[in-house]
Amino acid sequence: MNDQSAGWSPDSDDDDGEGRRQRHFVERQLMDRARRAVEYDHQERPRWVLQRLVALAAALALVAIILLGFDAFLTSVQRVLRMIEAEEQKQKQEQQQPAPKPEDPMPAYVVPAD
Numbered sequence: 357m358n359d360q361s362a363g364w365s366p367d368s369d370d371d372d373g374e375g376r377r378q379r380h381f382v383e384r385q386l387m388d389r390a391r392r393a394v395e396y397d398h399q400e401r402p403r404w405v406l407q408r409l410v411a412l413a414a415a416l417a418l419v420a421i422i423l424l425g426f427d428a429f430l431t432s433v434q435r436v437l438r439m440i441e442a443e444e445q446k447q448k449q450e451q452q453q454p455a456p457k458p459e460d461p462m463p464a465y466v467v468p469a470d
Contacts (some may be wrong), residue, residue, distance in 0.1 A: 456462075
């Protein structure tokens with residue numbers, strides 16, 4: 357009885373010559389592919405050191421640019437806050453000037469401050 361559902365056996369004698377040649381061709385192709393895969397696995401690959409160094413330098417440059425931009429932003433905010441504080445102090449000083457005493461002589465005219 358010939359049961360082919362279990363697969364073919366290499367020593368089956370009921371194949372014709374064309375089937376053996378095709379099976380031999382497929383086996384050879386599979387063995388060649390396996391051999392190439394093993395050779396590829398044992399090959400030493402390039403390390404791509406230059407590529408990684410360039411990527412690292414670009415990443416560091418990007419981080420530096422972002423940090424410098426953030427620093428410039430904070431510096432400008434501090435300047436604005438100092439200007440606002442200086443204006444408030446100036447207004448407080450103007451409000452704190454003592455009013456002239458009623459006994460003080462009144463000037464005939466006032467010279468504007470330039």
